[in-house]
Amino acid sequence: MVIKGVKQIPMIDKFLLAYRSIRERRTRSILTVLGIAVGIAAIVSLMSVGYGMEEAITGELTGMADMISVVPGKITGHAYVELGSFTDRDVKDVQRISGIKDITAMTYDAVEVEYRNKRAPIFVLGGDTKELGGFYVEPVGIKEGRWLRENDFKGCVIGDRVANDFFDEVIHVNDKLIINGEKFIVVGVFEKASTMYAADVDPHIFLTLRASQEVLQTDEVKYIMVRIYDLEEAEGIAEEIEERINDNHGLDDFAMAMTMGSMIEQIGDVFNIIRGVLVGIAAIALVVASIGIMNTMLMSVMERTHEIGVMKAIGAKSSDVLSLFLLESSMVSLVGGMVGCVLGVVAAKVISLGAGTALGIEFGAVVKPEVLLGGMAVAMIVGVLSGFYPARKASRMSPVEAVRYE
Amino acid sequence: MIRTENLTKVYRMGDAEVYALHDVNLEIQEGEFIAIIGPSGSGKSTLLNMIGCLDTPTSGAVFIDGIDTGKLSENGLAEIRRKKIGFIFQQFNLVHTLNALENVALPMFFAGVRREIRLDRAEELLVNVGLGDRMHHKPPEMSGGQQQRVAIARALSNDPEVVIGDEPTGNVDTETGNTILDILEGLNKEGRTVIVVTHDAEIAARAGRTKRMRDGKVLD
Numbered sequence: 180m181v182i183k184g185v186k187q188i189p190m191i192d193k194f195l196l197a198y199r200s201i202r203e204r205r206t207r208s209i210l211t212v213l214g215i216a217v218g219i220a221a222i223v224s225l226m227s228v229g230y231g232m233e234e235a236i237t238g239e240l241t242g243m244a245d246m247i248s249v250v251p252g253k254i255t256g257h258a259y260v261e262l263g264s265f266t267d268r269d270v271k272d273v274q275r276i277s278g279i280k281d282i283t284a285m286t287y288d289a290v291e292v293e294y295r296n297k298r299a300p301i302f303v304l305g306g307d308t309k310e311l312g313g314f315y316v317e318p319v320g321i322k323e324g325r326w327l328r329e330n331d332f333k334g335c336v337i338g339d340r341v342a343n344d345f346f347d348e349v350i351h352v353n354d355k356l357i358i359n360g361e362k363f364i365v366v367g368v369f370e371k372a373s374t375m376y377a378a379d380v381d382p383h384i385f386l387t388l389r390a391s392q393e394v395l396q397t398d399e400v401k402y403i404m405v406r407i408y409d410l411e412e413a414e415g416i417a418e419e420i421e422e423r424i425n426d427n428h429g430l431d432d433f434a435m436a437m438t439m440g441s442m443i444e445q446i447g448d449v450f451n452i453i454r455g456v457l458v459g460i461a462a463i464a465l466v467v468a469s470i471g472i473m474n475t476m477l478m479s480v481m482e483r484t485h486e487i488g489v490m491k492a493i494g495a496k497s498s499d500v501l502s503l504f505l506l507e508s509s510m511v512s513l514v515g516g517m518v519g520c521v522l523g524v525v526a527a528k529v530i531s532l533g534a535g536t537a538l539g540i541e542f543g544a545v546v547k548p549e550v551l552l553g554g555m556a557v558a559m560i561v562g563v564l565s566g567f568y569p570a571r572k573a574s575r576m577s578p579v580e581a582v583r584y585e
Numbered sequence: 586m587i588r589t590e591n592l593t594k595v596y597r598m599g600d601a602e603v604y605a606l607h608d609v610n611l612e613i614q615e616g617e618f619i620a621i622i623g624p625s626g627s628g629k630s631t632l633l634n635m636i637g638c639l640d641t642p643t644s645g646a647v648f649i650d651g652i653d654t655g656k657l658s659e660n661g662l663a664e665i666r667r668k669k670i671g672f673i674f675q676q677f678n679l680v681h682t683l684n685a686l687e688n689v690a691l692p693m694f695f696a697g698v699r700r701e702i703r704l705d706r707a708e709e710l711l712v713n714v715g716l717g718d719r720m721h722h723k724p725p726e727m728s729g730g731q732q733q734r735v736a737i738a739r740a741l742s743n744d745p746e747v748v749i750g751d752e753p754t755g756n757v758d759t760e761t762g763n764t765i766l767d768i769l770e771g772l773n774k775e776g777r778t779v780i781v782v783t784h785d786a787e788i789a790a791r792a793g794r795t796k797r798m799r800d801g802k803v804l805d
Contacts, residue, residue, distance in 0.1 A: 203682035494667025
């Protein structure tokens with residue numbers, strides 16, 4: 180009887196044999212898959228947490244990028260020196276600058292605040308309720324109660340830290356505060372503000388313009404917030420604001436208008452450091468992952484040198500043996516890569532949740548498709564290559580040599 | 586059919602050269618049953634590996650059907666191993682993750698035989714060696730004798746003209762040894778050339794011709 184064969188082994192047959200070989204070595208295969216998965220998970224999770232941090236920072240900055248804050252003073256060294264206050268004319272002049280969408284003028288000062296017989300000095304901020312609300316209510320959010328109305332002369336809205344940290348007892352809506360001797364009722368409590376708004380909202384008490392003027396016994400404007408239409412114009416508008424106010428006061432450096440862009444520049448160094456650390460982490464993760472994958476793959480193929488020898492001894496061509504092992508390596512690498520991506524995403528979520536809670540900031544991991552694809556690519560390339568290398572080495576040995584190999 | 590010409594294999598052990606084979610000239614006719622005997626280290630297995638195209642000589646040549654195997658490519662040698670020769674090892678050398686049926690079908694897999702055909706034939710071969718009820722067992726679940734019978738069935742799967750056994754009864758008990766010997770004798774009666782290396786006087790006695798080796802040389 181003559182058994183007729185074809186020149187090529189059908190792909191499906193190779194696939195089935197490779198699959199069978201993986202399944203029969205269940206423990207070994209699972210370990211190899213895990214070895215690859217851990218490496219890929221490291222890359223995916225670290226990159227996703229990194230991107231999450233970056234986004235948490237840039238997201239807030241771009242959210243506030245259309246705002247310009249104007250103060251009557253300048254920063255010398257690290258300290259802010261107040262040079263006076265703005266006048267109504269300043270506010271009107273600024274309002275006339277083209278490109279400005281909203282403007283709010285505020286007065287503020289630190290005064291003594293009493294709650295249930297405990298006293299603390301707290302900054303009180305007052306302004307037009309509609310304008311002020313437009314700047315803070317939407318981005319920060321009211322947790323309890325509501326925002327101020329124009330005729331809430333005896334009402335106040337408090338920031339998160341005022342409500343929770345400044346006094347022994349937590350302050351709620353309808354509680355009474357004595358601000359500089361005058362009684363006020365809390366009508367609303369802000370949510371805890373995100374990083375960029377935290378300094379503006381959390382430690383402050385907000386009043387109507389009239390109430391603040393009474394309590395602070397002044398009608399001086401100490402802070403002007405401006406929102407513009409076009410981000411591109413921010414720097415130009417900021418300069419114009421400074422010029423007009425400086426002209427009004429006959430001083431060169433009276434007003435300081437800060438765009439968020441300039442703030443971004445100020446913390447740009449920090450940013451670059453974060454970026455650098457991220458790239459470094461990714462590089463380390465890549466190296467660690469690659470070495471881990473190489474190790475598991477090399478070992479699992481090397482220990483099968485004997486089997487490769489047997490296959491050759493019964494007439495397998497080197498190329499057939501190689502393609503079988505390549506198939507096996509790619510299947511294992513593919514599964515390892517996928518498991519790694521899933522583990523990585525889960526780990527990233529857990530890490531960002533933990534870190535967010537520990538640092539008291541809110542940020543979520545950002546899983547980018549290109550990171551997942553990159554992870555899969557690393558798994559496939561490194562996995563297949565490090566499976567290919569020992570398989571090729573074994574398939575080039577003479578069958579006798581390979582069969583003897585233990 | 587098979588002829589060796591000044592076949593020499595030298596191993597290097599440090600500075601010393603060890604002649605595993607030294608100018609071996611041997612001719613084996615088609616349909617012969619030849620036993621090669623000799624003490625350990627006399628070069629018997631090395632000679633078989635050369636004839637079976639599992640190893641390459643340092644010098645000299647092996648001719649199979651007039652073809653100088655030293656002039657063949659890697660793939661050419663693989664083709665000879667696949668089609669012309671069935672090799673039976675002392676250590677069985679089965680693939681442990683595959684069951685008996687799949688092990689027997691493996692050479693046909695590499696020959697590109699269709700799945701149904703190769704499994705049918707593998708089953709037939711296993712029945713012939715008396716393992717019809719062990720087809721779905723894996724090698725570690727079988728005795729040495731059973732494994733060696735699977736290995737014989739595997740050696741026959743591409744219907745080779747030459748069957749080579751390297752101490753085929755070396756790792757099995759006497760009774761199984763006899764069975765294996767019967768099978769080999771049967772294969773020879775079917776017209777196949779059977780070449781066996783052995784310590785076993787019984788095999789030597791039943792072979793058509795016996796050659797003795799010592800120190801890498803075939804004695805007359």
